[in-house]
């Protein structure tokens with residue numbers, strides 16, 4: 125066994141597009157930025173959308189394509205949540221970066237090199253409101269010589285005055301079709317074999333997140349060799365097996381609380397993520413023919429509440445148990461209200 | 467050395483439980499481009515053991531030569547400088563730490579210390595550029611901010627730094643982090659697997675096990691390997707040769723919670739609530755985590771309740787545990803649960819028996 129000494133990048137990085145035109149599925153922003161490459165005109169930008177849809181990729185690609193490797197360091201400042209971005213940093217770091225003058229806009233080494241600097245604020249939704257407010261002034265003061273790229277998952281966490289200064293682009297979850305194309309491309313490069321079923325499974329379990337799809341693909345390739353089946357992909361994806369979800373519902377239908385409790389204990393001991401369990405429950409319940417609309421409503425309402433509690437950090441066992449109790453009451457038409465509460 | 471440490475398997479090939487996962491992990495690191503890993507699963511299921519064996523697989527026996535360092539880091543937090551104390555375990559190629567130990571300052575650990583570690587590429591003795599692994603424990607306890615701070619670091623330095631994250635509850639790890647890792651679920655071993663581990667330890671210690679004895683311990687372990695091995699060792703101290711009727715004692719604090727449960731079943735009054743408060747404090751000052759107390763209390767109560775009450779009581783347990791997360795002082799919320807229980811139980815008694 126040779127110890128690992130050097131390493132190459134994981135596939136997600138290896139297959140990160142280097143050019144804006146290679147970013148898949150985000151046509152609008154690609155069109156605008158392709159235009160920028162020709163005219164060098166660029167507004168402030170705000171990219172938002174779910175994980176793994178190409179936001180960081182796009183911002184880095186345009187910055188590289190505008191300035192090339194030589195000027196990149198002096199013209200592009202990338203600040204992300206791994207940097208402290210409190211008010212002080214915004215005031216000092218960004219200012220000192222923005223304040224150094226840039227030369228006139230001359231093409232250099234085949235790159236457009238427009239006469240401004242780019243500041244990429246990745247994961248901007250984790251900046252405090254105070255820090256964002258401090259940025260307003262900075263943006264205005266240096267608006268001639270800087271362009272800001274804000275990137276975030278949740279646009280609602282960006283304060284309005286910042287958002288309204290930017291051209292906004294929503295990054296959509298990748299469609300199954302596009303996902304398939306990208307995956308097939310990687311399979312070709314890596315010499316992998318996926319049948320149609322496996323391909324469609326991979327697209328559906330990754331839910332529009334290409335990074336996730338690539339990670340699953342690489343893991344499955346390492347574990348199961350170059351021929352990968354749909355089952356292999358499910359086993360690396362952390363999806364809860366359908367039998368487990370079914371068993372849970374059957375226990376709830378039985379009306380026997382101890383049985384339901386046992387299933388809940390089993391889910392926890394097997395280590396299935398409860399948040400995942402909730403979303404799969406939702407799917408099954410919504411599609412079930414033998415559950416009335418009223419029952420569905422009762423169940424789903426609780427699923428939403430429990431999900432919120434989990435996000436707040438509540439205990440997985442207790443939340444799932446509460447969901448189990450509620451589902452049982454709905455399915456067995458027991459009263460919604462508790463009898464002894466006062 | 468305690469048996470849990472003494473008999474912790476050291477290599478992926480020597481592992482008793484989770485053999486299948488171990489073999490998979492071995493395949494995963496055959497190439498040098500494996501993704502970041504997130505290990506999750508219930509306490510005592512064997513996550514740490516697998517991670518350590520995996521490191522050994524990657525780096526050979528040097529991975530076991532760890533030194534413990536207690537260092538105070540000076541971190542520049544804008545207007546002031548913070549001193550953050552941190553214990554790390556490290557070998558030539560890996561560093562293990564527990565960033566959530568810094569409490570509300572965990573963000574600085576991720577932003578300053580972890581990033582620094584990820585950035586610096588190790589150079590091995592032959593002058594070749596090295597490869598490094600950071601093991602971060604209890605990532606589910608990291609604040610949101612700290613988790614956000616980890617995202618870009620995971621991408622930026624991934625050419626030579628891999629993260630191995632470890633936690634109990636992956637629901638508490640943000641989507642963005644999960645999306646950056648291969649998620650490895652470590653389920654609690656089955657009772658049969660636990661029996662196998664216990665029998666192996668018994669053999670190595672040269673002990674005679676009456677038939678069914680290991681199974682009895684496994685059954686009481688709630689599928690936690692650690693717990694099973696600990697109580698096996700306790701049994702050994704208490705009485706040897708073993709008999710199949712030997713009592714597998716539960717832990718002191720569990721007995722204590724059982725007492726609280728019968729206290730509140732017997733009497734529902736402000737006076738009793740006051741007495742129970744004292745007992746709850748006793749548990750808390752002994753560092754039993756509040757949610758564990760609440761869950762155990764629920765477990766004891768469920769044993770004694772009528773079916774129709776179970777729904778209601780479980781609901782309130784979940785409700786007050788959630789509140790406890792949002793609040794500051796755990797005692798308030800556990801006590802609120804006890805009071806709620808008393809009130810429900812009392813009206814139930816009145817309705818049933820007049």
Ligand SMILES: Nc1ncnc2c1ncn2[C@@H]1O[C@H](COP(=O)(O)OP(=O)(O)OP(=O)(O)O)[C@@H](O)[C@H]1O
Nearest residue numbers: 136139140147148175176177178179180181334335
């Ligand atoms: N639209 C896309 N076209 C091509 N590849 C993509 C696209 N979106 C994601 N990828 C792949 O997924 C990886 C992650 O993408 P990226 O870092 O851009 O995601 P992100 O939108 O910034 O996500 P997050 O919100 O989690 O930071 C890339 O390295 C690339 O391999």
Ligand SMILES: Nc1ncnc2c1ncn2[C@@H]1O[C@H](COP(=O)(O)OP(=O)(O)OP(=O)(O)O)[C@@H](O)[C@H]1O
Nearest residue numbers: 470474481482483509510511512513514515691692
């Ligand atoms: N695969 C295994 N085969 C045999 N024994 C094991 C195995 N995994 C773990 N053990 C034993 O169980 C004990 C507990 O395991 P470990 O410390 O790995 O649990 P953990 O999952 O990290 O728990 P926690 O989440 O509570 O930290 C170990 O000390 C070891 O003795």
Ligand SMILES: [Mg+2]
Nearest residue numbers: 179180181246
């Ligand atoms: Mg990103």
Ligand SMILES: [Mg+2]
Nearest residue numbers: 510513514515
């Ligand atoms: Mg551990």
